[in-house]
Amino acid sequence: MSSAPDLKSRLDAVRRQIAQACAQFDRDPKSVNLLAVSKTKPTADIASAIKAGQRDFGENYLQEALEKIEIITPRPVWHFIGAIQSNKTRPIAEHFDWVHTLASAKHARRLNDARPPGLPPLKVLIQVNISNEESKAGVSAADARALAVAVSGFDRLQLRGLMAIPKIEDDFEAQRVHFRHLAELGQDIRHALDADAMVDLSMGMSGDMEAAIAEGATWLRVGTAIFGPREK
Numbered sequence: 001m002s003s004a005p006d007l008k009s010r011l012d013a014v015r016r017q018i019a020q021a022c023a024q025f026d027r028d029p030k031s032v033n034l035l036a037v038s039k040t041k042p043t044a045d046i047a048s049a050i051k052a053g054q055r056d057f058g059e060n061y062l063q064e065a066l067e068k069i070e071i072i073t074p075r076p077v078w079h080f081i082g083a084i085q086s087n088k089t090r091p092i093a094e095h096f097d098w099v100h101t102l103a104s105a106k107h108a109r110r111l112n113d114a115r116p117p118g119l120p121p122l123k124v125l126i127q128v129n130i131s132n133e134e135s136k137a138g139v140s141a142a143d144a145r146a147l148a149v150a151v152s153g154f155d156r157l158q159l160r161g162l163m164a165i166p167k168i169e170d171d172f173e174a175q176r177v178h179f180r181h182l183a184e185l186g187q188d189i190r191h192a193l194d195a196d197a198m199v200d201l202s203m204g205m206s207g208d209m210e211a212a213i214a215e216g217a218t219w220l221r222v223g224t225a226i227f228g229p230r231e232k
């Protein structure tokens with residue numbers, strides 16, 4: 001567990017890094033949101049981050065997430081960013097505000113059907129395997145549009161955009177290429193579907209935030225730079 005002052009200073013450093021990249025790449029800082037990825041980290045760290053003004057948190061492992069969601073008050077905005085299993089769509093639909101990792105029409109239907117009527121539509125992003133890696137989850141770029149069409153037909157889901165975890169590259173320009181492909185794909189689909197709400201690009205992590213900002217990220221998913229290295 002990190003001490004609260006450490007956590008606040010790391011969060012402030014990340015915010016400065018984002019602000020600098022926004023200035024450098026001519027982005028409106030208000031359009032770049034920080035998702036704090038708190039997987040494997042204790043609830044005390046999340047509470048410290050909330051105290052330091054952090055509003056959005058991302059979790060990968062459902063059981064761990066549900067335990068945290070139940071305990072932590074005031075309730076932040078919760079984003080599911082892990083692998084979706086068909087038999088776990090109901091708790092995801094019931095307890096999260098956003099899902100970044102939607103990659104099948106079947107899961108879309110299940111999330112839609114399980115979204116409680118008292119809650120606003122679940123905000124979803126389609127995960128795209130943008131660098132065509134065999135090991136990576138997500139639909140191919142070629143299949144993303146068809147899934148977007150399917151998602152648009154569900155009234156308990158709100159399609160917000162695309163998400164990707166590109167191939168890891170050390171070189172800044174090489175990082176940008178993958179993010180640019182996701183941004184272009186998002187734009188193509190938005191125009192084809194006339195989907196005005198489809199404005200989000202969830203891309204960029206601790207190691208490639210600047211390149212993602214340069215290419216239009218609206219959600220940076222940042223774990224290590226905020227919470228420190230993970231043990232698991």
Ligand SMILES: *Cc1c(COP(=O)(O)O)cnc(C)c1O
Binds near residue numbers: 060081082221224225
């Ligand atoms: C763990 C994780 C992150 C955060 O990665 P860091 O390198 O720790 O910033 C972002 N996105 C997803 C989908 C993750 O699983």
